[in-house]
Amino acid sequence: MIIGTGIDIVEISRVKNACRKWKDKFLKRIFTEKEIEYSRQKPFSFQHLAARFAAKEAVLKAFGDGFSKRVEWTEIEVWNEKSGRPIVKLYGHLKQLKDDRGIKDIIISLSHARNYAVASAILIAEG
Numbered sequence: 084m085i086i087g088t089g090i091d092i093v094e095i096s097r098v099k100n101a102c103r104k105w106k107d108k109f110l111k112r113i114f115t116e117k118e119i120e121y122s123r124q125k126p127f128s129f130q131h132l133a134a135r136f137a138a139k140e141a142v143l144k145a146f147g148d149g150f151s152k153r154v155e156w157t158e159i160e161v162w163n164e165k166s167g168r169p170i171v172k173l174y175g176h177l178k179q180l181k182d183d184r185g186i187k188d189i190i191i192s193l194s195h196a197r198n199y200a201v202a203s204a205i206l207i208a209e210g
């Protein structure tokens with residue numbers, strides 16, 4: 084049963100500027116090591132970082148009240164399966180919220196072009 088959906092669009096230049104201005108401080112506050120490593124090995128790294136930022140926002144929107152609680156950005160992590168399909172892992176407070184709500188799966192999808200990255204998230208619960 085679908086119990087939540089979220090979508091977000093991010094301007095890639097904003098992520099690029101924040102990375103250039105705040106350097107590691109911004110990167111490490113928002114992204115996990117795995118996300119940084121994945122993006123760095125791509126020719127257009129900022130597209131992938133921006134898509135991961137959009138994915139985090141989309142997941143929070145899908146939870147609905149995710150914003151009102153204290154959530155660290157790194158509690159939401161995007162991985163890629165061998166096929167390239169993205170999956171999301173949750174940690175800390177958000178993982179607890181996921182378990183409390185009986186959410187068994189979170190389906191995400193990402194896309195990026197020259198200027199924008201988008202992501203959607205769908206929460207699936209038992210039943």
Ligand SMILES: CC(C)(COP(=O)(O)OP(=O)(O)OC[C@H]1O[C@@H](n2cnc3c(N)ncnc32)[C@H](O)[C@@H]1OP(=O)(O)O)[C@@H](O)C(=O)NCCC(=O)NCCS
Binds near residue numbers: 131134193
């Ligand atoms: C996967 C595919 C649809 C991506 O589309 P695209 O227009 O090139 O690029 P987009 O910007 O729209 O999407 C890129 C995102 O698609 C997602 N993606 C990649 N492979 C995927 C897959 N197999 N299933 C679902 N999502 C996938 C990733 O999240 C990627 O972003 P990321 O690298 O930052 O994580 C495209 O590469 C394709 O059609 N491939 C042919 C099928 C294929 O080769 N499948 C893989 C083997 S099963």
